[in-house]
Amino acid sequence: MKAARACLWLHILSTVASLVGAFDPITTSIMFGIGAALSRTIYNYLHESCDHKWIAFNSTGLEEDLRNKLFGQHLASHIISKAVSGFMNNDNPKKPLVLSLHGWTGTGKNFASALIAENIYKEGMDSQFVHVFTAELHFPHVGQMDTYKTQLQQWIKGNVSSCAHSMFIFDEMDKMHPGLIDSIKPYLDYYEKIDGVSYRKAIFIFLSNAGGESIVETALDFWKAGKSREEIELKDLETPLALSVFNNKRSGLWHTSLIDKNLVDFFVPFLPLEYKHVLQCALAAMQAQGAKPDAGVADKVAQDMLYFPKAERVFSVKGCKTIESKWEYYT
Missing domain, CATH: 3.40.50.300 (P-loop containing nucleotide triphosphate hydrolases)
Known part of the structure; x- marks a missing residue:
């Protein structure tokens, strides 16, 4: 994204520079002034700065x-x-x-x-x-x-x-x-x-x-x-x-x-996570990585996690920490 914006900026500046060379000195001076203002505007648009264009709370x-x-x-x-x-x-x-x-x-x-x-x-x-x-x-x-x-x-x-x-x-x-x-x-x-x-x-x-x-x-x-x-x-x-x-x-x-x-x-x-939350994490991980969420695979991932207390298996020991690296193993 940043590289694409930079390339676009360089292309526009190059075009402006080539156009400036085609005019007489007075027009060229005016064009340079316009070009400088335009380049600053483009730079601020493409390059992150501390203003509302880049910092806006949602x-x-x-x-x-x-x-x-x-x-x-x-x-x-x-x-x-x-x-x-x-x-x-x-x-x-x-x-x-x-x-x-x-x-x-x-x-x-x-x-x-x-x-x-x-x-x-x-x-x-x-x-x-x-x-x-x-x-x-x-x-x-x-x-x-x-x-x-x-x-x-x-x-x-x-x-x-x-x-x-x-x-x-x-x-x-x-x-x-x-x-x-x-x-x-x-x-x-x-x-x-x-x-x-x-x-x-x-x-x-x-x-x-x-x-x-x-x-x-x-x-x-x-x-x-x-x-x-x-x-x-x-x-x-x-x-x-x-x-x-x-x-x-x-x-x-x-x-x-x-x-x-x-x-x-x-x-x-942050509360310890239960089985149902680990299941949600597994489904979200699949979707985030471009795969179709599979409830069966997510269930296998969630079931194989460690829980405590040992007998009741209420809370996940590692939460959702290793979910992203594990779900593909079960497919």
Whole structure:
């Protein structure tokens, strides 16, 4: 897509240049002025920039995507939809939006982040204004913490200076060195500007497996009591989840001032997935890869996944994590 736009732009500029050469000097000067203005217009049209042509929030699209594509996460879908819509529709937010997504692997945290990006940026996760950090790739050595802190601050400041509506996604927070994330606390606070830069329109999303145990425990309690998972509300999970994350020494949010100073707007719990949700994931994976959804194949995939408790097989151990790479094996 980007390559095609670039080729089109070069072709148009080449055509303009050839036409300019056919006129007298005065006309040529005028034509050059028109050509320069036209080239700027074409460039802005074809090349991603920080304006409404490339950044335009689709509230309805996000709500529908979360409802129809994020399986088994009624609570996370509702929180994310309301939080992002409220933030993006506010022309003068008092602080950046900070979401902390928690749950076991394969429950949809990365996928939900991608859905947010796709409904804000025309280029989605490929946008130059979406920045993803992973603990093991970007911050692997504990001995270089001071360097990482400085680099992270500079990176965020530089990108927000270029585009106020920047998004920063921190994956593997449970593997992040404690203390690193506190280096960006000022950018997440209620300051109008820091060194001339306002961070109030930026979005920060933290993804973590930390706190997953408390979420699973609550889900099991509801199941044992014969209650539907849809009856689980935020009030049932938010406080124990925040405490669990804050006190987890293996988490990058351990004793972080972001929690202590209430700078995380929402702790978003992702519930463990059941068989029916894994089935939906398998069908969606087939469709996404251009195959005709086959309920029989999807059932085989879902049945062969590991579930817990072992006897009752209620919740998937890996969620939908390996579905995309497995379904073709059963065809």
